[in-house]
Amino acid sequence: MKESDRKEKYDFLIRFSKSSSISAFRKICLKVLKKGRCSFLDSEYKPVKCVGECRHLKLGKYLAMMKSSHLREYMAFKCSCNKVCLSFPIVQGSSVYGHVLFMHLDSEPKKSAIDAIRISMDMALKEFQKEQELNKLYETIRPRAIALSTIHTIHRLLSSTLNMDELIERIARLTLQVMRSRHCSIMLLDESKKYLIPKAVINLDKEILRTDPQYRKIRLGVRMEGKVAKTGKVAILKNSVCVPLVEEEIIGVISARDKINDAPFDRFELEILITLAEQAVIAIKNAQMYEEQERMAYGSIKTLAALLDSKSPNTFTHSDQFVKMVLAIAEEIKLPREDIINLHYAALLPDTGKFSVPDEILKKPGSLSRKEYDIVKKQHLESIKIIEHMEFLKPAIPIIKHHHERFDGKGYPDGLEGNQIPAGARIMAVANAFEAMISARPYKGKKISAAQAIREIVRNKGTQFDPRTVDAFIKVAEKPEYRNI
Amino acid sequence: MKNIKRLFKNEAARKILLFFNENPNCIDTAKGISLWIGGDINVIQKALAQLVKEGVITIHQAASTAAYAYTNNKEIVKKIEKYIKSML
Numbered sequence: 243m244k245e246s247d248r249k250e251k252y253d254f255l256i257r258f259s260k261s262s263s264i265s266a267f268r269k270i271c272l273k274v275l276k277k278g279r280c281s282f283l284d285s286e287y288k289p290v291k292c293v294g295e296c297r298h299l300k301l302g303k304y305l306a307m308m309k310s311s312h313l314r315e316y317m318a319f320k321c322s323c324n325k326v327c328l329s330f331p332i333v334q335g336s337s338v339y340g341h342v343l344f345m346h347l348d349s350e351p352k353k354s355a356i357d358a359i360r361i362s363m364d365m366a367l368k369e370f371q372k373e374q375e376l377n378k379l380y381e382t383i384r385p386r387a388i389a390l391s392t393i394h395t396i397h398r399l400l401s402s403t404l405n406m407d408e409l410i411e412r413i414a415r416l417t418l419q420v421m422r423s424r425h426c427s428i429m430l431l432d433e434s435k436k437y438l439i440p441k442a443v444i445n446l447d448k449e450i451l452r453t454d455p456q457y458r459k460i461r462l463g464v465r466m467e468g469k470v471a472k473t474g475k476v477a478i479l480k481n482s483v484c485v486p487l488v489e490e491e492i493i494g495v496i497s498a499r500d501k502i503n504d505a506p507f508d509r510f511e512l513e514i515l516i517t518l519a520e521q522a523v524i525a526i527k528n529a530q531m532y533e534e535q536e537r538m539a540y541g542s543i544k545t546l547a548a549l550l551d552s553k554s555p556n557t558f559t560h561s562d563q564f565v566k567m568v569l570a571i572a573e574e575i576k577l578p579r580e581d582i583i584n585l586h587y588a589a590l591l592p593d594t595g596k597f598s599v600p601d602e603i604l605k606k607p608g609s610l611s612r613k614e615y616d617i618v619k620k621q622h623l624e625s626i627k628i629i630e631h632m633e634f635l636k637p638a639i640p641i642i643k644h645h646h647e648r649f650d651g652k653g654y655p656d657g658l659e660g661n662q663i664p665a666g667a668r669i670m671a672v673a674n675a676f677e678a679m680i681s682a683r684p685y686k687g688k689k690i691s692a693a694q695a696i697r698e699i700v701r702n703k704g705t706q707f708d709p710r711t712v713d714a715f716i717k718v719a720e721k722p723e724y725r726n727i
Numbered sequence: 728m729k730n731i732k733r734l735f736k737n738e739a740a741r742k743i744l745l746f747f748n749e750n751p752n753c754i755d756t757a758k759g760i761s762l763w764i765g766g767d768i769n770v771i772q773k774a775l776a777q778l779v780k781e782g783v784i785t786i787h788q789a790a791s792t793a794a795y796a797y798t799n800n801k802e803i804v805k806k807i808e809k810y811i812k813s814m815l
Binding site for chain 1: 750751752753754755756759763785787789790791792794796797799801804
């Protein structure tokens with residue numbers, strides 16, 4: 243018998259002897275033979291799993307000596323102790339996998355008992371076969387189902403952000419996790435399609451800075467990543483794997499290196515990385531489209547601002563530094579990204595409504611009369627009328643509308659107080675006041691220094707201004723670039 | 728990480744560690760993991776949070792989803808693997 247056949251039969255016998263199907267067989271044997279305990283001998287009658295005392299193991303050798311290794315039938319015989327024993331073959335198809343041995347029976351078994359044992363053995367084998375098939379199915383399907391669920395989870399994680407930097411970083415971290423690797427990099431093709439630009443490089447052992455050589459661009463066709471980007475074919479080496487990011491055409495590559503257990507990457511992991519790359523491409527494309535949309539939105543707002551500015555410079559819009567300061571305060575407060583985008587829009591067009599304010603009021607030196615002030619106060623509603631037709635600006639409307647509210651509720655137009663005022667509007671209120679104080683506006687009189695303006699804002703903390711916003715503003719305003727906005 | 732033995736005393740934590748030791752590439756939500764290993768999702772969620780604190784499990788947090796995965800710390804993975812082998 244070949245060594246492989248012997249091993250296969252041996253493994254079968256071991257599994258069968260441990261399976262739950264053998265217990266039903268034992269119960270029958272207990273009934274018909276008055277003996278439920280049995281030993282297992284391999285196809286050559288060598289004991290593999292024995293109960294009872296060691297001296298009985300000699301039985302195996304005894305049977306083997308009888309040269310009955312090909313025996314496909316049961317055998318009742320007397321052992322060296324002169325007691326009746328029964329060996330019963332475990333047969334499946336044309337193969338004898340081994341024998342079950344019952345020792346020291348009270349009497350020689352009757353034919354009816356042998357028939358019952360035979361039927362029971364057949365049933366046990368069928369049951370075992372079913373069990374085996376189920377196990378095999380479980381072993382094959384379960385890892386794939388888990389992998390599928392992993393991919394589904396990755397899809398959910400990736401589709402929850404449209405911020406490109408955040409997305410690329412997330413793809414890299416998930417790749418490290420799924421591939422169990424120490425190193426991962428994501429590179430995207432530049433506009434010329436001649437170079438790969440590293441967008442995220444993560445190494446578990448050390449932080450990779452943007453200035454690190456690993457962030458240098460790679461020419462197409464050079465190194466593993468360059469070759470994959472050029473050919474579009476996956477590469478799997480002993481300790482690294484690289485797959486292209488393809489969406490109609492190649493947009494980049496994703497690679498993993500050095501598994502944490504130092505084992506080589508296998509085909510299963512390559513399959514997972516390919517699927518992950520497919521998910522990543524969709525998410526990257528979505529983020530790119532969103533960025534494009536954002537750029538278009540900013541373009542529209544800037545065009546509108548430029549149009550207004552052409553009528554009266556610095557009247558309807560604020561300086562770039564003002565916008566930067568507003569955004570810096572928002573970052574300091576850690577406003578959600580979506581809110582920061584809307585605040586950005588609002589900061590670009592806070593006083594659009596001044597368009598409806600007569601020039602003699604806009605350019606009037608000194609204080610305004612009550613009637614004139616009422617006209618200026620209404621300009622917010624005009625601002626809203628102008629921008630409300632632009633769908634993407636709608637979330638910015640509450641910020642524009644309420645950026646003259648006061649924290650104590652004494653502002654306008656609605657007299658909102660505290661947290662009723664949108665966070666963006668509270669930020670705009672502080673930055674607007676600061677800008678007004680340090681720049682000369684017709685109706686505000688002389689400008690004051692940045693230090694004086696900061697003191698003034700601090701003095702009004704909790705009354706005119708939101709304390710939390712003022713704290714964030716102080717941190718930002720202390721930076722030199724905001725001293726002369 | 729605390730004493731591994733202590734981690735394995737908690738039934739839910741033990742099931743989670745056995746699951747991730749067997750499927751180290753997996754990333755799944757608490758609901759998904761409770762489905763794979765069986766058990767009440769709240770109990771599993773609690774055990775996952777504890778294992779995250781211990782540094783054995785990593786959490787990937789997104790706006791609407793929190794997913795859990797096995798640590799990439801080689802030493803911890805080795806220790807757990809060794810402990811599981813010793814249990815068998």
